[in-house]
Amino acid sequence: MKILFMGTPDFALFSLDALCKAGEEIIGVVTQPDKPKGRGYTLTPPPVKVYATERGIPVFQPTTLKDGAFAEELERLAPDMIVVVAYGKILPKYVLDYPKYGCINIHGSLLPKFRGAAPMQRAIMEGETVSGVTSMYMAEGIDTGDMLLKEEVAIAEDDNFETVHDKLGAAGARVLLRTVDAAKKGELHPEKQDDSLATHAAKIEKAECRIDFSTDVKELHDRIRGLSPFPLAFTTLPSGKLLKILKARYEKGDPVEEYGKVVRADKNGIAVAAHGGLIVFETMVPEGKKAQSAADMLNGRQIAVGDRLGEQ
DSSP: OEEEEEEOSHHHHHHHHHHHHTTOEEEEEEOOOOEEETTTTEEEOOHHHHHHHHTTOOEEOOSOOGGGTTHHHHHHHOOSEEEEESOOSOOOHHHHTSSTTOEEEEESSSTTTTBSSOHHHHHHHTTOSEEEEEEEEOOSSSSOSOEEEEEEEEOOTTOOHHHHHHHHHHHHHHHHHHHHHHHHHTOOOOBOOOGGGOOBOOOOOGGGGBOOTTSBHHHHHHHHHHTTTTTOEEEEOTTSOEEEEEEEEEEESOOOSOTTBEEEEETTEEEEEEBTEEEEEEEEEETTSOOEEHHHHHHTTSOOTTOBOSOO
16 A cells, blocks of 8 residues: 655654554655744754655655645655644645545544644643544544544643653554554444534644633643643743743642742742642743753742742
């Protein structure tokens, strides 16, 4: 079976690597164009391009797929199946309809929950204890196609976006190999999604990253870990400078101090009053600096008991 792979970020690498190691025939990789990154705005290739190039797999980086822009290449490649994992663009109908065995997508949630751009972050931010991956036939809607196979993955209380990303990436690779094998044998049994159970995992907006200390401490903790290590939840120091939070924990209780006030500060963490308890910052990134522990923050006199955070 000739497989055309479409994907862009690190999450897609799990699946592409699994296909290659399984000996599947990858006839090409379609990925997003190189983008400028860093302070020097260096043009940087996406992870999937780097992987494919190192292995001699042909790479295609169309700026658009609309209006038949990729039709000629598609005809030339003539894939039997298209596998899509976090490609980052909606596929037009002519692409969806082309392969004999369909366009199969690996999505980072247990559909129909968390359809959309940020399923892993949203699951953590909403306090879910179980997520997973779903393989599906792609349709013209956003993650609305018929479901094929699933695998559940537990989300631990100390998991963050990075750890869940890697767990689901590995699960996605396993589910994809099972799906491809079943497709070859004619053993796939598509299941319609129940739209009434669908939830939407919208793209993360910057405004959502600002910490509101009037929020319940458990919800704050879930938000912080769902946004770590990227793009990171943040507040502001009394100086007005940003303070991003890499790692935190929470303590239930009823602090008498005002929300946002630092009530305890030692090497074990910076404890800040929030609704229903204390949110304790363990690892932080002060504006313009590298990640620092609570001890580093105190030694540098960047924060102290009595400070009010988030007022700028």
